[in-house]
Amino acid sequence: MPHDKLNRITLLRGKHKIRLEKASTVFTALAPTRAERQRLEQTKWVSRVKRVAGHVFKANVSAQHLDEAMARFRSVPHTVCHHAYKPAGSSATRYYLSDQIIARFTEGATPSIVQSICSATGVRPLRQLPGTKSIFVLQVSHKAGKNPVKVANDLARNE
Numbered sequence: 001m002p003h004d005k006l007n008r009i010t011l012l013r014g015k016h017k018i019r020l021e022k023a024s025t026v027f028t029a030l031a032p033t034r035a036e037r038q039r040l041e042q043t044k045w046v047s048r049v050k051r052v053a054g055h056v057f058k059a060n061v062s063a064q065h066l067d068e069a070m071a072r073f074r075s076v077p078h079t080v081c082h083h084a085y086k087p088a089g090s091s092a093t094r095y096y097l098s099d100q101i102i103a104r105f106t107e108g109a110t111p112s113i114v115q116s117i118c119s120a121t122g123v124r125p126l127r128q129l130p131g132t133k134s135i136f137v138l139q140v141s142h143k144a145g146k147n148p149v150k151v152a153n154d155l156a157r158n159e
Contacts, residue, residue, distance in 0.1 A: 009085070011095065011149060012156050020095070020149070023084040024063040027070050028096040030080040031057050039076070045069040052096045058084060082147040099141075100126065101152045105134045117158075121151060 011018040031037040032055035040057060041049045045065035049057050059081075061069045066083075073081050082097040101123070105114055114136065118125055122144025129135040140148045 009149060010153065011085070011087075012152060019088040020085040021088050023086050023094055024066060026058050026060050026084045026094065027066060028052070028082045028084050028098075029057050029059055029073055030055055030099055036079070040073060043069055043073045045072075054098070056096055056098045058094075058096050078142055080142065082149075085149065095149075097148050099139055099148065101138050101140060101148045101155075102129070103136055103138055103152065103155050105136070107134055109134060117155070121155060122146075123151060123155075 009020045011020050029036075029040050029049075031040050037049070037057065040046065040059055043059070045061045046059045046069055047062070048060040050060075052058050059069065059073075070081050070083075073079060080099065084097070085095040087093055103123075105117070109117075114125060118138060122142075123138040123140050126137045126139050129137065140151050144151050146154075
């Protein structure tokens with residue numbers, strides 16, 4: 001992920017780079033089962049849970065307890081949550097992370113090269129976008145050890 005000396009994070013959208021900041025009172029949680037959603041709702045310091053899309057939920061917390069609430073939710077193995085992000089200086093726009101990213105590989109990348117890069121980065125190719133030879137939807141696994149924005153930026157940096 002592109003970081004400057006101030007540890008800024010960027011979201012790559014096409015050829016545009018959007019500088020991001022962590023949202024201070026909300027985080028993203030993946031809760032594909034009812035039990036996981038209930039556990040999220042009962043996590044200490046979580047005041048409100050709302051579905052963003054599919055099994056992606058946003059959890060509202062007070063700023064002073066954000067990291068503690070995330071750590072509590074993550075305390076069960078293979079439970080996934082990430083900081084939510086916003087464009088630097090924005091008060092309204094939020095980016096809630098799922099476990100999927102879209103990545104474009106170089107035109108000459110063979111299936112074995114794509115698979116090798118994916119394995120090394122902790123992602124799994126789900127599907128190739130129709131009408132393209134090099135654009136894939138990838139699923140970020142816990143093996144990546146980072147959130148999907150950081151994984152996407154690592155992939156972009158290594159293209």
